Amino acid sequence: MDRDASFRAFVDAHQRSLLRLAYLLTGETHRAEDLLQSVLVRMIGRWPKLHHIDNLDAYARKTMVNQYISWRRRRGSSETPSADPPDRAYSTEDSAVLRVVLHQALMRLTPKQRAVIVLRFYEDRTERDVADLLGCSVGTVKSQAHHALARLRSLAPELAPRLPALDDPARSEGARR
Missing domain, CATH: 1.10.10.10 (Winged helix-like DNA-binding domain superfamily/Winged helix DNA-binding domain)
Incomplete structure (x- = not known):
């Protein structure tokens, strides 16, 4: 199997679970897609050395978490504190x-x-x-x-x-x- 085909096979097999992880980390669909894309771009550039790794899924997840933490450090916090928390007018069973x-x-x-x-x-x-x-x-x-x-x-x-x-x-x- 050539380099591109083996990388495509890896992406096809793991893209959904990696995107889910990216979404859970970022909390935003578009940022999750960006995070996944940046990880996959890094991986394809190193694919000749990576495809020999036994657990590529774990490698991709570790790369994703590290990339996410790096993004958060650069971006800082966009959280703005509020003196008036929102009222909770819903059932906790919902x-x-x-x-x-x-x-x-x-x-x-x-x-x-x-x-x-x-x-x-x-x-x-x-x-x-x-x-x-x-x-x-x-x-x-x-x-x-x-x-x-x-x-x-x-x-x-x-x-x-x-x-x-x-x-x-x-x-x-x-x-x-």
Whole structure:
């Protein structure tokens, strides 16, 4: 298989899941598409060396998270604090509203915390997998997840019953093996 065909096969197999990850990281469809495109452009330029890697999907995800964090550092925060939080005139059982609330709360986490939450709980990866993808220690993943979950609870208390417990042993590395 030639270089272009093998790259196209990789993109065809992983594009949807990579785009979903990009959207969960950025929170915006167009920025997610831009992020995915920038990662794929980087990968095709290095494809002759990359196609020998055993787990290209993990490589692409790690590249995406690093690229996203790099973008966030350069861009700064576009968040503007408000003295008057919006009134909550909805039922907390409304799942569509809860998704919006979760999305807004995720956007207020630091880029690294958001990456840990998305990889750890949305993609249901082990702490070791997340640490490998982010290039950090398992302890860092645990502390980032703990702080991010605590922040999510304070930003959106209505989500608390649906979030993993801060000390949930079923979510720990040992329980997953």
